[in-house]
Amino acid sequence: MTELILQSLYSGLLVGGAYALIALGLALVFGTMKIINLAHGELVLLAAYVAYTAESQFGLNPLASIPFALVIVCASAVLVYLLVSRIRVNRELNSLILTFGLGIILTNAVLIVWSANIRSTSSAWLQDAVVLGPLFSMRSEVVFFVLSLALAGGLWWWLSRSWYGRAVRAVSSNRDAAKLMGIDPVRTELVSFVVAGVLASVAGVAIYSSSVIQPALGHALTIKAFIITVLAGIGSMPGVLLGAVLLGVTESLTVTLASSALQELAGMVLFLLVLFVMPNGLFGGARRRG
């Protein structure tokens, strides 16, 4: 039993990497534009299907399909940004409905192009077992976990050291003051969308490589990313990483100890508990949300 629990903690940790990338993208865009991109999970889904096409049509390893996913997903992210930025009145609610609509479009486009069948990678190299003491995983899980950590580290460096990263943080904390300091908020918002697209691309390929994909997944991923940002509290990057691992671990423990049908429920119960007990998130400040 202990072994099983250890194993599911390990699996949860590994899946947390991809979750963190998705949630970081959602949080980044929320920071600069104060909107939640409900089509974010669908961008991840798009990357996953690009990897599927690259593998099934051209025999590319999913890792090698990341550049293609980057181009397509970032272009879609820019398109989402261009549409969302056109909203002038009642921005908060209208942008929600707009991105909800964009999510429906993307999900159904995926459904029309790739059909409702469940897909997964056929790469033997990625599916090989990696044994770490008593713990097992697929090679893809380890590879993408390391890649996710590297990306999160890169994002941290970018946000704290680079000019544009600082601009993103400046616009997040005070748009008008940032403007006075000579930062172009429009360009900064666009940059945040593109960076979110980069994170979504890698996360999508990661999910395709280590699990199964189907068109309804995008919606579920948006909800997961949102649950993680609630767990984390706003504006806390370590919080997002821990929240992602917490969600991953909760899900895999539920599958091990109860049933896989309850996997989604576990994350939501966790989310409700945090909402009840600590509405500012586990790692957020004392600020009121929203």
Next chain:
Amino acid sequence: MKPIAPVAVLAAAYLLVPLLLGGNAYLMTLLVSALIIAGIALAWALLGNLGGMVSFGHAAFFGVGAYTSALLSMQAGLPVLLAIPLGGLGAALAAVAVLPALRLSGPYFALAILAYAHIFRILATELKSLTGGSAGILGIPGLPTLGGLELGSRNGQYLLVLTVVLAFIALYRAIWRSDYGLALRAMHDSEDATRVVGVNSTLLKAAMLFVSAFMTGTIGALNAHVINFLDPDYAFSGAWTIVPIAAAIFGGYRTLGGPLLGAIAVYLLDQLLFKALFPSGHQIILGVLLGAMILLSPNGLLPWISRRLQRRPATEVRHAAA
């Protein structure tokens, strides 16, 4: 608005439609479904317009209402016409679980309620002893005969659902015109300022959530007794959220008649045209419609048309500054 117009529309809806189209079973079935969508769209618009809350989880209330009414009529043996409003109450009761989400503002509420819709669907699938699990419930009793009027017939279903939807419009109008409606509309401009003058804004928002959940649950219950079948994937389907939102946005969610007209237009287009164009992903056009309306005319088609034609707002339930 002149009093003649609504009377004429009512007469047409109650007399002309059943007389002219009553023989066409397919068309009447479509109309009943469109009215079901209209009911949800209206409840959704009430929450958005008066409560200032966008919900992506109305499928939860719809499904809870449907299951409550079906189980009450089948296992507790309650008469169907009593079970239907109790289904609405069941959905309102389910809304209690959503209350903690009220302390979240804007986008957070919208996403929290989306999560709730999933929770209820999973619960309906897992509570097999109560709901029959994913196999669903067959043979839900149909609508009874009342005073010689066969409510279970196509025309009867149409008349009953139409009456319920119109009653909800009247309820919506009454709330909007009341002092509470005034406070709610003031909250739209500044919730903080409204709180300062002594309005318990959280309580009012909770009340709107209950009313909206009750309406949606009642509609869900009606639908269950119309189609006589339920399973979790159907009762909690995302379509019960997506189509009404598209309908309300299309018709104009800040107007009384917008959700109803939008629902009939959107649902009939979806079933008759979009489904023929894209058999598997026909909702893609609803997404396009939603996006286009938000970008081009966020207040919907009805205000846009009335502005063009009459050069004055029709039945706009809208605060001047909102």
